[in-house]
Amino acid sequence: MPELPFELPPLPTIQQVIFVMIAILTVLGALVVVLARNLFHSALGLVTAFFGAAGVYVVAEAEFIGVSQVLVYVGAISTLITFAIMLTRGMMFGATSPRNRQSGTAAMITILIFLVLTALVGAIPWPQAGEPIVEGQAIIAGLGRSFVNEYVVPFQLLAMLLLVALAGAIVLARDRK
Amino acid sequence: MLSQWGFVLILSAIAVIIPVAAIVLGHFLGPRRPDPVKNETYESGVETIGDTWVQFRAQYYLIGLIFLIFDVEVIFLFPIAVAYADLSFFSVIAAATFVLILILGLFLEWRKGALEWN
Amino acid sequence: MNWSDALIQFQYDLGAPQELSWLIEGITYFIGAFILANAALVLALLLIWITRKVVSRIQDRIGPNRVGRYGLFQTVADAVKLLSKEDITPSTADKVSYLIAPVLAVMGVLMALAVIPFGAGLVGADLNVGVLYLVALGSIGIMAALMAGWGSNNKYALLAGFRVVAQLLSYEIPMVLAMLAPVLLVGTMSMQGISQAQSLYLGPINLGLGWFIFLLPGAFLIYFISALAEAEQTPFDLLEAESELIAGFHIEYSGMKFAMFFLAQFLNSFFLGAIAVVLFLGGWQGPFAGQIPLLGPIYFLAKTFFVYVVIQWVKGTFPRVRVDQMMSFAWKVLVPLVLALILAQMIIMKLPTPMWLNYILVLVANLAVVVAVLNILGKYFQREQVRSKRAFEPKSLIGVMQPARPASGD
Numbered sequence: 001m002p003e004l005p006f007e008l009p010p011l012p013t014i015q016q017v018i019f020v021m022i023a024i025l026t027v028l029g030a031l032v033v034v035l036a037r038n039l040f041h042s043a044l045g046l047v048t049a050f051f052g053a054a055g056v057y058v059v060a061e062a063e064f065i066g067v068s069q070v071l072v073y074v075g076a077i078s079t080l081i082t083f084a085i086m087l088t089r090g091m092m093f094g095a096t097s098p099r100n101r102q103s104g105t106a107a108m109i110t111i112l113i114f115l116v117l118t119a120l121v122g123a124i125p126w127p128q129a130g131e132p133i134v135e136g137q138a139i140i141a142g143l144g145r146s147f148v149n150e151y152v153v154p155f156q157l158l159a160m161l162l163l164v165a166l167a168g169a170i171v172l173a174r175d176r177k
Numbered sequence: 178m179l180s181q182w183g184f185v186l187i188l189s190a191i192a193v194i195i196p197v198a199a200i201v202l203g204h205f206l207g208p209r210r211p212d213p214v215k216n217e218t219y220e221s222g223v224e225t226i227g228d229t230w231v232q233f234r235a236q237y238y239l240i241g242l243i244f245l246i247f248d249v250e251v252i253f254l255f256p257i258a259v260a261y262a263d264l265s266f267f268s269v270i271a272a273a274t275f276v277l278i279l280i281l282g283l284f285l286e287w288r289k290g291a292l293e294w295n
Numbered sequence: 296m297n298w299s300d301a302l303i304q305f306q307y308d309l310g311a312p313q314e315l316s317w318l319i320e321g322i323t324y325f326i327g328a329f330i331l332a333n334a335a336l337v338l339a340l341l342l343i344w345i346t347r348k349v350v351s352r353i354q355d356r357i358g359p360n361r362v363g364r365y366g367l368f369q370t371v372a373d374a375v376k377l378l379s380k381e382d383i384t385p386s387t388a389d390k391v392s393y394l395i396a397p398v399l400a401v402m403g404v405l406m407a408l409a410v411i412p413f414g415a416g417l418v419g420a421d422l423n424v425g426v427l428y429l430v431a432l433g434s435i436g437i438m439a440a441l442m443a444g445w446g447s448n449n450k451y452a453l454l455a456g457f458r459v460v461a462q463l464l465s466y467e468i469p470m471v472l473a474m475l476a477p478v479l480l481v482g483t484m485s486m487q488g489i490s491q492a493q494s495l496y497l498g499p500i501n502l503g504l505g506w507f508i509f510l511l512p513g514a515f516l517i518y519f520i521s522a523l524a525e526a527e528q529t530p531f532d533l534l535e536a537e538s539e540l541i542a543g544f545h546i547e548y549s550g551m552k553f554a555m556f557f558l559a560q561f562l563n564s565f566f567l568g569a570i571a572v573v574l575f576l577g578g579w580q581g582p583f584a585g586q587i588p589l590l591g592p593i594y595f596l597a598k599t600f601f602v603y604v605v606i607q608w609v610k611g612t613f614p615r616v617r618v619d620q621m622m623s624f625a626w627k628v629l630v631p632l633v634l635a636l637i638l639a640q641m642i643i644m645k646l647p648t649p650m651w652l653n654y655i656l657v658l659v660a661n662l663a664v665v666v667a668v669l670n671i672l673g674k675y676f677q678r679e680q681v682r683s684k685r686a687f688e689p690k691s692l693i694g695v696m697q698p699a700r701p702a703s704g705d
Contacts, residue, residue, distance in 0.1 A: 013317075014317040014321075018186070038389070040389070040392065040445055041391065041392075044391070044392065044395075044442070047438060058182050063182070063422065063423055063424045064255075064256065064423075064424050064427070067424045067427045067428055067431050068252045068427070070431040070434055071248060071252060071427065071430060071431045071434060072245070072248055072249060072252065074431075074434040074435070074438065075248065075431065075433065075434030075437060075467075076241065076244055076245035076248045076249075076434075076464075077245065078438070079241055079244075079434075079437055079438075079441065079460060079464065080238070080241040080242065080245060082441050082445075083237050083238045083241050083457075083460075084238065086233060086445070086453075086457070087233050087235065087237075087238060135423075136423035136424075137259070137423050137483060137485070140255075140256050140259045140260075140423060140424070140484070141256070141259045141260040141263075141482070142260070143256040143260075144255075144256030144257040144258070144259050144260030144261075144264075145260045145263070145264065145268075147253060147256060147257055147272075148257060148260075148264060148268035148269070148271040148272050149268055152268070152271045155253070155271065155275065156271065156274060156275065156278075158253070159250070159274070159275045159278040159279070160278065162246050162249060162250055162278075162279075162282070163278055163281065163282045163285070165246055166243065166246050166282040166285065166286065167282075167285060169239065169242035169243065169246070169291075170239070170285070170286060170289045170291045172242075180320055181420040181421060181422055182420065182422070183320060183321065183324055183420075184299075184324040184327065184328060184409060184419050184420040185406070185409045185419075185420050185422070187321065187324045187325050187328045188324075188328040188331070188332065188405070188406060188408065188409050188419065188420075189402065189406055191325075191328050191329060191332045191405075192332060192401065192402040192405035192406050193398060193402050195332055195333075195336065195401065195405070196397060196398040196400075196401040196402065196555045197398055199551050199554070199555065200382075200394075200397065200398070200551045200552055200555065202378065202551065203377070203378050203380070203382055203550045203551025203552070203554075204382045204550075204551070206378050206379055207378070207379055207380050207381045207382050207550055207551075208379075208381050209381060209382070210381065211383070213386070215383060216383065216384070216385055216386040217385065217386065217387075218385055218387055218447075218448060218449050218547070219385070219449060219451075219546060219547060233457060236461075237457050237460075237461055240461050240464055240465060240622070241460075241464060243626075244464040244465070244467070244468065247468045247630075248467075248468070248471075251468065251471050251472060251475070252427075254472075254475055254637070255426075255427060255475065255478065255484065258475055258478040258479040258482070259478065259482055259483060259484060260482070261479050261482055261641075261644075262482045264645070266645050266647075269641055269642065269645045270642075272641060273638055273641050273642055276634060276637060276638045276641070277638065279634060280631065280634050280635070280638070283626070283630060283631060283634070286626075287626075287627065292622070292623060292626045292627060293619075293623075294618060294619040294622045294623065
């Protein structure tokens with residue numbers, strides 16, 4: 001058997017294959033958001049991207065975050081976005097152009113964010129999981145414990161923040177007479 | 178643990194294939210005689226006037242916003258419920274305060290009439 | 296013994312290579328998922344038959360009785376009929392959302408099968424986040440309704456789509472909070488864990504009667520009402536309202552695409568009942584279920600079918616509510632009550648008093664909630680009765696039919 005000039009990469013594990021599939025799905029969804037001529041289709045693309053993000057969380061063994069992602073982003077936020085689209089005349093049917101004067105600026109900012117994120121991912125010394133992650137149940141319980149022990153002040157502040165958001169929602173959405 | 182989600186993945190694939198297969202089957206088994214009147218929007222036999230867009234109440238949007246906020250708060254309660262058995266009394270009071278603030282928000286809405294549907 | 300472990304072991308015994316473990320696991324899961332999903336399809340036919348039989352009995356009719364024994368094959372005939380119907384796509388519809396919506400509706404419902412425990416070791420995937428997973432699937436149904444409503448490009452469909460989303464969103468909050476009560480008690484979100492916790496040991500024998508409904512009747516009642524709304528069943532079927540609106544968000548659908556929405560709705564009612572069984576009615580637990588494993592699935596299915604029949608009973612009995620009543624019942628009655636219930640349970644179970652006293656206090660709080668909900672419902676139905684009586688009794692007639700007074704002076 002002749003020596004190869006380079007070493008063959010190891011076969012991808014099934015998790016890696018699934019991750020790549022999910023990643024492709026996410027990127028495709030994101031592309032639809034940007035490129036679709038119909039605003040509702042953009043919203044559907046966004047939902048696909050949200051699902052993909054949830055899938056990435058699950059593959060990373062963060063099931064709770066993954067399920068929360070679906071619950072909050074797919075269930076609530078995309079519904080809100082759709083409502084907002086439908087409440088606005090003109091936006092509902094008929095094509096909108098994905099291009100306008102801000103395309104150039106937007107592209108530049110996006111590329112910048114991409115570069116910064118890539119640099120960050122490369123720079124951070126990620127902790128290597130030496131042993132398999134503890135049981136999923138314990139992770140969720142640990143999360144719950146830290147909400148009411150170490151992070152009790154941020155937790156209460158969060159409740160206040162949500163209360164303020166609620167008040168803001170009422171002020172914004174109430175019919176002005 | 179991850180392999181459990183493998184089952185979910187496979188089930189989701191099957192759950193997509195079943196309705197797609199049924200619809201494709203129905204498409205080919207049924208007759209196909211399209212005509213312009215049949216393909217019109219159904220409105221009890223009357224031709225549709227104007228856009229599908231009619232005035233929607235902003236109330237729907239408000240319900241969506243309220244739901245979003247409650248949804249986020251409920252999600253925070255679930256890990257606490259899982260950890261409940263080994264929480265101290267003080268921690269439980271902290272969680273209870275969280276729920277109390279939630280109730281406060283609900284009454285705020287009630288007072289401001291955001292829950293009225295008229 | 297878990298079913299998947301047993302199946303994997305069986306394949307190794309047949310001589311499957313150890314290094315292909317992911318493939319073996321995949322085959323195992325595929326077999327399990329395939330059986331489950333197809334069983335659900337057959338189940339749907341049975342469910343539609345049950346619904347028609349129950350509702351017709353309530354309305355003093357016989358119901359389907361021609362095709363097969365007891366009309367059992369009526370739904371099969373209906374399915375074949377739907378299969379032979381023309382597949383119409385309205386010319387103004389948005390093709391993408393119009394076509395994806397029915398698929399999504401069925402998918403969101405079928406995926407609930409993954410975490411429902413049918414017996415000890417008989418659960419597709421015993422996820423740690425089982426309860427939240429089930430709630431999250433609801434968002435797929437919401438998206439399907441929105442897509443169908445918007446994609447049909449029909450005023451009725453869009454209006455109904457908006458309404459159904461508002462209803463699903465409003466009742467999701469009390470439903471999730473009611474599901475929190477058993478989780479708080481057990482300390483796990485796994486459906487199998489919750490089932491297992493509802494055993495009751497009398498010495499070494501598992502009576503399997505430690506059902507949470509005995510301790511949390513209030514949470515169960517709120518879950519049940521919210522589940523009715525989530526399943527779009529009769530008191531809350533105002534988005535379908537056959538006699539008022541035309542059909543709801545699936546008005547433009549015909550043939551198999553319509554059948555998919557129909558299928559999704561019936562299976563959804565059944566699964567919401569199954570979740571109620573797991574969370575509150577002991578799941579597969581029952582007398583001697585621990586000794587004889589075969590009893591587990593039997594108990595589970597018997598209870599779930601019972602809950603399903605009760606749902607149909609409600610459907611045949613109660614009048615439909617109005618939109619404003621539906622919304623205010625969710626936000627002004629159910630949400631405050633269930634929040635108070637969770638708050639009470641959280642604090643009571645940590646009190647330094649003896650445990651049995653804590654349990655009694657929780658039960659008392661739950662009973663108070665049950666009384667409150669039933670009171671409000673009773674008052675509402677009384678009002679409705681008076682209102683409908685007035686609507687049907689012309690005042691003039693009432694005047695005529697009064698007994699004639701004897702003329703004075705005679």
